[in-house]
Amino acid sequence: MNTEQRGRNYDVAIVGGGAAGLSAALTLARARREVIVIDAGTPRNAPAAAAHGLIGLEGINPMQLLERGRREAASYGAHIVEASVTSATKTDEGEFVVRLDDGSSVQTGQLVLATGVRDELPDITGLAQRWGRDAVHCPYCHGWEIRDQRIGVLATSPMSVMKALLFRQWSEYMWFLPNGIDFAADQLEQLTEKGIIVVPGDVSSVEATDDHLTGVMLDKTTTLALDALAVPTTASPRLEGLHDLGVDTSESAAGVSVVADATGHTSVPGVWATGNLVNPGMQVSEAAAHGGRLAMTLNTELFFGPIDPASMANTSKKAA
Ligand SMILES: Cc1cc2nc3c(=O)[nH]c(=O)nc-3n(C[C@H](O)[C@H](O)[C@H](O)COP(=O)(O)OP(=O)(O)OC[C@H]3O[C@@H](n4cnc5c(N)ncnc54)[C@H](O)[C@@H]3O)c2cc1C
Numbered sequence: 001m002n003t004e005q006r007g008r009n010y011d012v013a014i015v016g017g018g019a020a021g022l023s024a025a026l027t028l029a030r031a032r033r034e035v036i037v038i039d040a041g042t043p044r045n046a047p048a049a050a051a052h053g054l055i056g057l058e059g060i061n062p063m064q065l066l067e068r069g070r071r072e073a074a075s076y077g078a079h080i081v082e083a084s085v086t087s088a089t090k091t092d093e094g095e096f097v098v099r100l101d102d103g104s105s106v107q108t109g110q111l112v113l114a115t116g117v118r119d120e121l122p123d124i125t126g127l128a129q130r131w132g133r134d135a136v137h138c139p140y141c142h143g144w145e146i147r148d149q150r151i152g153v154l155a156t157s158p159m160s161v162m163k164a165l166l167f168r169q170w171s172e173y174m175w176f177l178p179n180g181i182d183f184a185a186d187q188l189e190q191l192t193e194k195g196i197i198v199v200p201g202d203v204s205s206v207e208a209t210d211d212h213l214t215g216v217m218l219d220k221t222t223t224l225a226l227d228a229l230a231v232p233t234t235a236s237p238r239l240e241g242l243h244d245l246g247v248d249t250s251e252s253a254a255g256v257s258v259v260a261d262a263t264g265h266t267s268v269p270g271v272w273a274t275g276n277l278v279n280p281g282m283q284v285s286e287a288a289a290h291g292g293r294l295a296m297t298l299n300t301e302l303f304f305g306p307i308d309p310a311s312m313a314n315t316s317k318k319a320a
Contacts, residue, residue: 020275
């Protein structure tokens with residue numbers, strides 16, 4: 001952090017500068033707020049070569065997107081610092097002190113958490129190296145790129161059957177790998193009815209040649225040739241150093257999330273949350289939109305105080 005940024009009192013500090021955090025920063029900086037983004041520079045989709053489903057920027061490299069977002073937010077006066085936050089605490093006066101791994105700290109009135117999630121991968125040799133490339137989790141992010149290829153679906157939970165049925169839309173050459181999980185006969189039937197071949201056995205490694213996935217090894221003996229592997233993951237919130245804030249979390253099939261309302265309020269006054277941290281299913285566009293919505297609400301509440309959601313409730317009327 002440079003000397004201009006150090007020791008300053010910010011209106012808003014944003015921890016995490018992915019799509020959600022940078023979008024919040026852009027809107028807040030344009031609203032003439034003193035805002036700082038502290039970002040470790042490791043967005044969830046960093047292993048992927050391209051971000052898809054993003055109108056106007058379809059196929060952009062994820063790191064280029066963030067570089068561009070950083071420049072845009074900075075051009076309106078947002079301070080961008082590449083560092084990790086190691087702790088954040090609320091003072092008796094209701095402000096926040098945020099400490100960085102470079103030894104510096106900042107004070108802020110409002111704190112936005114936009115740190116995203118980490119995908120927990122099964123511990124299988126060779127899998128992490130293929131992650132985000134030809135080992136993928138999301139058909140909307142990668143389905144088109146692996147269309148008509150030989151796709152294996154590595155089961156990680158009972159929900160994996162749904163994932164396999166969904167990926168079937170992109171390829172008719174599909175294999176389902178229960179990998180030791182017991183599935184009900186009717187679930188397996190659903191797969192075979194769609195032409196998905198169920199292959200028993202433990203997946204012992206993911207094989208690759210010339211930087212391309214070539215298959216999986218089953219029970220350390222048999223190779224199943226594949227071009228791509230779909231791996232449903234569990235998402236863990238990136239809250240290292242931030243637990244002392246005491247924000248509520250909840251657990252669903254997709255993983256643990258910070259509890260926040262539609263505009264980003266958490267259970268702790270002054271602490272907001274956005275992006276994958278509140279919903280691991282959010283795509284880049286949705287995370288950016290949520291960050292922007294949060295920023296507008298936060299800015300409005302700095303003027304007028306907390307908005308009572310009841311005052312915003314719709315009174316429905318039948319169209320004439
Ligand atoms: C392999 C893969 C491919 C994907 N492809 C697509 C796609 O094609 N299209 C699409 O729309 N979505 C895609 N996604 C989903 C996409 O990654 C998310 O929608 C998006 O990253 C969510 O943005 P975010 O801002 O919430 O979190 P992130 O983008 O993960 O950003 C969080 C930021 O916070 C930082 N951070 C975390 N902890 C700290 C800390 N303590 N201090 C400072 N900084 C911290 C991180 O370094 C990171 O830069 C993909 C996901 C994966 C896993």
